[in-house]
Amino acid sequence: MTTSGPSLGGPGLGGPRVRDPRLDFFRGVAMLIIFIAHVPNNPWNEYIPARFGWSDATEMFVFCSGFAAAIAFGGTFAKAGFGYGTTRIGYRVWQIYVAHVAMFFFIAALVTAGSMALEGDYIEQLNLGWFLANPAEGLVGLFTLTYVPNYFDILPMYIGALVLIPVIVALSRIHPWAGITFSAALYAANSLYGWGLPAEPFSDREWFFNPLAWQLLFFTGFGLSMGWIAAPAISRPLLWLAGGFVVLSLPVAHWGTAQHFEVLRDLRESIWFWQEKTDFGLLRYAHFLALAYLAVALVKGREHRLLEAWARPIVTVGRNSLPIFLLSMGLARVGGMVLDELGRSVATLALVHLAGIAILIGFAYWCTLLKRQPWRKREAEHAARRAAERERAAARYQQAGVAPAE
Template identity: 45%
Template sequence: MRPARNDAGPVAGRTEKAFDEVRRPTDTEVPANRMDKAPSLSVAASNAAPDVAPDLAGDHRPGQRQRDPRLDFFRGLGMFIIFVAHLPGNWGALWIPARFGFSDATEIFVFCSGMASAIAFGRVFEFIGWRMGTARILYRMWQVYWAHIGLFLVIASMLAAADATGWFAKDYVGELNLHYFFDNPAVNLPAFLTLTYVPNYFDILPMYIAILAMVPIVMGLRRIGGPGLAMAAVVVMWLVANFRLIDLPAEPWSNRPWFFNPFAWQLCFFTGFAFMRGWLAPPPVSRRLAVVAALVVIATVPFAYFRILGAVPELLEMARAILPVTDKTHFGILRYVHFLSLAYLAWIAAGEAGARLRGSGAWGVFVRIVQKVGQQSLAVFLMSLVAAQAIAIVRDQVSTEDYMGQIVSNLVGFAILIATAYVVGWFKQAPWAKKPHKQQAVPHRAHSSEPAAATAAE
C-alpha cells in the first residue's frame, strides 16, 4: 500500500555558473531593465545567474548581477512549505496553500526551476552553442542524479537503523513504503539506479532530471523554428501526457507510474523558462486581471479545503468529478490556471521590482532569511526531507498529540533549513580562497632541521 502523502510535494530550486560575458540583450532574453516587469514567481528563479543563479542550476558566482528580491523570497517560502508538507503527522500541513487550492509548492519549485535554467543554461545555448549547452545540461543532470541517490540512501539507512534498534513501536521503513526495496534489493537496487524504481517521497528530483533532458530538444526547436515552435512542442507534449499516452514506470512489482509525469510537468517548467528567456511577454499590471486572478483563487477553495468537502457531500462529488483536470500526476489544466493566478497576485503584492521586499527592521530581517533559504534551494530541499524524517522519529518518542510538540518540531525544522542555507552559502563563497590581509612580514628563517613544508604556504 502507498503511504499517505502530503499534496504540497517538494519543491526546488538551483544555481550553476552562468555565462558571464557582458553584452547587449537579444530579442530572446529579458533585459535587466525589464526584469521588474516579469511575474513575481517568475523572478523567483533568477537564482540561476552568476550571482542570481538558482541553486538547483548549480553553483553561483558572486558579484555579477544584482539579485531581484522576489526571486529568492518566493523560492524560500516554497522550501519552508515543502518541509511542513513532508514532516510526518504534521498538523501544520492542514494549513499549507495546497489545502486551499489546486496548485501547491510543487508548482513553485518547477516553475522557478524553469526560470533558473533559462538563466544558467539558456545563455550557454545562445552564446556558446547547442553542443556546449547540451553538455552543460548533462553535467547538471549528473549532479542532481547523485543528489537523488544520496538522499535516498541517507533516509533509507536512517529509517532502517531506527527500526533495527527495536526501541520504537512504529515501523518507519513501512511508513515510506520501503519494505519492498529491502525485501528484494537484487532487483530493486538496479531499478532504483536506473530510475525505474522511484519511491514516493523521492520523486521530485527524478522528474527534474527528466525535464532537464528536454531542454536541449526545446532549444533545438527554438533554433529551427523560433520560440513559437518550441512552445508548441511543449504544449503538444503536455497534451500527450494528459491523454495518458505516456507514463514512466515507478516500481518493478506493479504498474504504478511516476507520481510526477515529467512529460506533463514540463509545461510548468518551460513556462518559467519562456518568461525568463523573453519568449513570453509578461502580463500587464491590470486591476481587471487582478480581480480575475483573485476570483480564480477564491473559487477553488471549496473544492480543496477538507473541512468544506467533509461538510458538503455535493462539493466532494464535484471535486472527484473534476479530478482529471486537477490531477497532480499529469499536471491538470486547472492546477496550471490556479498557479498562474497565484503567481500574478504574488507579483502585484511584491510591488514594482519587489519594492515591498526591500524593507528594514523585523520585516527586512525576515525577508533576508527567507531569501537566503531560497538561494540555496537544492541543499535546503535535500536537508528538509532528511530533517523531516529525523524530527518525526524524535517527536514520536517525546510528544505527538499536543500543540507544543507540533510547534517545536516545526520550529526546529525551520532552524535546520536556515542553518543549512547559511552554512552552504558560506562554503560557496570559498572563504579559504580569499587573499589574506597584508601583514608586516616578520623575518624568519626555518631551521635546517625543520621540514621544508613548514615554510610553504598552505
C-alpha cells in the same frame, strides 16, 4: 513573472542580469513548506497552501526551478554555443541524479536506524520493505530510475525536465514560441495517451510526478525568464479574474469544507482528472498562474522589501534550494520520529517545526559561506604577508650589501 522589474530580460540579450529577489524569496517559501508537508502525521499539514487550492509548493518549486534554469544555462547556450549549453545541462543532470541516489540511501539508512532504535516501523512508512527484501532488483531499479518510491519522486521529475532543455532551446532558435509550443504539445499528448514512467518493477504504478506533464510548468518559468513569452501586465480586470478564480476554487479544493456538502463532493469527483497531481491537471496550472499573478501584483514596486533583514533568511534558503531540499527530506523524517516519541501536542509540534526551520536556515547560511570560499581570502592574505616579508628581507640584505640566502 512579469516583464517589469530587474533581471527578467533573457539571458542572451546582453548586459548583466541583476538577481531577482522574488525568485529566491518564493523558492525559499516553497522549500520551508515542503519541509512541513513531509513531516509524517503532521496536523500542521492541514494549514499549508495545498489544502486550500489545487496548486501547492510543488508548483512553486517547479516554476522557480525552470525560471532559475534559464538564468543558469540560458546564457551558455546563447554565448558559448549549443554544444557547451547541452554539456552544462548534462553535468547538472548528473548532479541531480547523484543527489537523488545519495538522498535515497541516506534516508533509507535513517529510517532503518529509526525502526531498530524506536518502536515505529519507519521502513514501511516509506514503503521501502521491498527494496530491503530485494536488494539486487532494488539497486538496478534505483540506478535506472525504474524504482522511484513516492517520497523520492521530485528529483527524477526535475531530471526529466532538464533533459528536455536542449530540445526546447533548439526549437526556440527556429522561433521563440516554437519551444513553448512543443512543450504544450507534449503535455497535451501525455494527457491524451496517458504516457507514464514505471515507478517500481512489482506493480503498474508510475512516477508520481510525470515529467512529460510537469515540464509544461517548468518551461513556462523557463520561457518567461528567457524572454520568449511575456507575462500579462498588471490590470484591474485580470486581478479580479485571478482573485475570483482562487476564491471560487477554495470551497471545492478544501476537503474540510467540501465534505459537508454533497454538491461540492460531486463537483470534486467530476473534476478530479483536471486537478490530478501526477499528470499535472490543467486546474493546477490555472490555479498556480492565478496565484503567481496575484503575488507579482502584490510585490510590484516593493521588490526591494524582499532584500530587507526580515526576508533575508528566506531568500538565503531559496538561493540554496537543492541542498536545502535534500536536508529537509531527511529532517522531516527525524521530526516525525521525535513527534512519535514526544507526542503531538501544540508545544511539541511548534518545537519540531521551528527547530527544523531554524536548522534549514542555518544550513542555508552555511552553504552560502562555502560558496563564497572564505579560505581564498585567507590564502591571499597569507600569500601577501609572505611576499611582504620576502620584500622586507631582500631590502635588509640589500642595505647590508649581502646577497639573500636561497
